[in-house]
Amino acid sequence: MRRLPLTLLAAGLLLAGGIASAATTIPATAVKTAEQLRDQALHDGTAMAVVTSLTTEVGPRLAGSAADLRAREWALAKFRELGFDKVYSEPVTFPLWQRRSESGAIVAPFPQPLVLTALGYSPGTPAGGLSAQVVKFDSLEALKAADPSSVKGKIVYVDYQMHRQKDGHDYGMGSAVRVAGPPIAAAKGAAGYLLRSAGTDMHQRIAHTGVTGFRDPKARTIPAAALSNPDADQLDRVLAYGKPVTVRMDLDCGIVGEYTGANVIGEITGSKHPDQVVAIGGHLDSWDPGTGAIDDGAGIAITMAAAKLIHDLPQRPDRTIRVIAFANEEMGLWGSRAYAQKHASEVAKFQLGTDSDFGAGKIWRMSASVKPEARGAIEQIAGVLAPLGVAYDATRPGGGGSDLSQMHARGMAALSLTQDGTHYFDWHHTANDTLDKIDPADLAQNVAVYATWVYMAAQADGDFGSAPGAFAEDSTGE
Template sequence: MQRPALTLIAASLMLANGFAHAADAPTAIPGTAVKTAEQLRDKAMHDDTAYKVVESLTTEVGSRMAGSVNDPRAREWAIAKFKALGFDKVYTEPVTYPLWERHSEHGAIVAPFPQPLTLIALGYSPGTPKDGLTAQVVQFVSLDALKAADPASVKGKIVYIGERMQRHKEGTDYGRIGSPIRVQGPVIAQAKGAAGFLLRSAGTDANSRTPHTGVTGFTDPTKAIPAAALSNPDADQLERVLAYGKPVTVKLDLDCGIVGQYTGYNVIGEITGRKYPDQVVAIGGHLDSWDPGTGAIDDGAGVAIALGAAKLIHDLPQRPDRTVRVIAFANEEMGLWGGRAYADKHAAEVGKFQLGSESDLGAAPVWRMSASVKPQARKAVEQIAKVLAPVGVAYDPKRPGGGGSDLSQMHQKGMAALTLDQDATYYFDWHHTANDTLDKIDPQQLAQNVAVYAVFTYMAAQADGDFGSAPGAFAGDGAGD
């Protein structure tokens, strides 16, 4: 009478072991999918869909600051463009955030040598009093120097930090110098009692009298001070005046600030998967831009790259096995609002995300790929890398992948992710300025980006096995974008 029970136990153990082996089996991409990906790559290099998309966005809509009059125009443009390109499903998801408006900004050195300054207000900066803010300037060589400063040396003054960014292919100085000074500097200055804050623009265009805007770290309007960025030549001029050793007084006149709440929308389009429609490969860019330019490289290009890649996959004779989801995120510029709202809404579904990456570093060629995936999926990433090598992409297996700006939020929830680094040598010449316009995009370089996104998206969609997405799967891997 014991033999049937033993047989059942043995069968259960064999079944359990079978599931375990299946779970541990390496993820691989079938040879037919690799061949199709190579064809996609070659076709993308001669496809102008993405360029037509970004041309349309920057011409028909222009600048798209979150909450501005062009915000709903951009959303309607995106919905129409998704539909025109043949996406099966197009929908929106709400994103609510503080509404910050810019009306005007002026600055001047009052003493000892009166002259105007070219500057631009920073996101979440409050306006100055009706008659402006006039105060003595105190200079710091770095953010660390401000952190170490005696509050008595700062109280009632306008803090100025003039550390200069340099060009790097990796865009290193933006994360090391530019963004931390712009985001953290005003907050630290306010906490020490400063009346205002100025920085040398977070940009690499040394000879252009065009200031770079961007967001600050202010989260409480009652604990915020007027903050602005000087163009690089104006920062040089201020430093020359400061070098005379006399007290330097500056007047700021900023008309800007938070005026309430606003609800915008992420715009999402899908190409439905043939075999696993509830599993998705996520790609995209952010639809909003800063207001001085037309948002071509930041981030009309990213939206266009994702749409161009998805369109090529859509046009294949057979739909991909998994769903391709393109997300045009709302309000990335003022603090990843669209990405955070998306991740909060979809966190419970993270296991259904096969792989993801967002483009948000312009339109110069992708030159490096890195990944955060489970160990059993590394061979599949190597297969993707092999297809991308002919278009100049090198795979660095030691670097984590963060997913890009907005999709970094899904990565933090556990989504397997790539980072596809573009050449950022000149990106920060134009970033967040009036010079962010369509002429900065080279159509052939943009096409290379489309090729990269089409290849990885299709190969991930066709993979036998997954890349390891699960709640908390990549906690602490050090990825960031």
């Protein structure tokens, strides 16, 4: 082997030493405590008690409704009851959309009722409803390519069907049909918009609501609704006769001004670095048909309970644990965007973050967006999570979850923790989103995962790379 000059050898050793000193690691004592937290969480009933309380005492929590304020008051009280050191709220203002009534029917050639639900930000129909001929498209791309003359004055119907997937990836297109479809149809002159519900329950006559992409107050809007899957099947059969099909939509809904709600925040103050934050949370709002148990009462409960377990340790964590109950995620990440705008200048103080917003199925996959020198610490976290059935995928980025994706976009180091969503979209955004859909053992596994990684991140020697613009080239990984 060729000998290196002494000066180069010394420089190489110094460089190696520098890299070693910059590496983020988690002390053995913290790893041991995390293992204890993990095992304890599997037998802890706090999360189930929290989500039961929220869905029973508040119930549906449509942003801007009377229950919005009740939910915020509930969250402030629950944080205090669980012993959080600092409890506060930050205002969030957004358009106030209300749903009052809705119905639909096939008028011709075979008159019969349809089960449908209005979509968020949809305007109402004229008094007595809107009746028009239906024009069907099998995909969003087909609608985009359509000649405007073929849809003008008609009700556009997009028939994209989701299928069950463990990671829920069909929702990417399902939500696109719901969000992007109505503005596209409106711009082409359509009178109304229908879609097959973005859901996987093929045998339940219950429609899935959700938000549209109507954001520009100057752009044209049209009444928009989702059909239950069986009713979409029925409409398909009627259309297959080849005769003109007329549908009536009668929606009493719309934007009625602005509303100021709030993000509600609880903190466990760090003992050594109180200004450095491990961020977790979920969204406090829900759609109105169900009680918002899986979307997202579970996420609120998981993160509150995980932080509570860390709070109850004999010693406080080195860094602050911040749990954020975000406002109005459902109609456009309003709380998330407000939070990121307010705290963008503090992004370097965020150690690591992600939120829980995919139900209460067991977490089976973890991925991360961190600096290279922190990969070893992520592997340490993965090692403690492995007995819970969580696999670390080092090839995927971490997106921070639904709401904390906005802080990740500004440079916060982030995880993605993927839950088993095989049946999530059976109940998502429907009247069937109720407490009975949560398995207490699965919920406890989620708490164990969160308590473990949050504590380890809080105790790490070194950071995970948060800095303004640090992950600009990252995809969300969601």
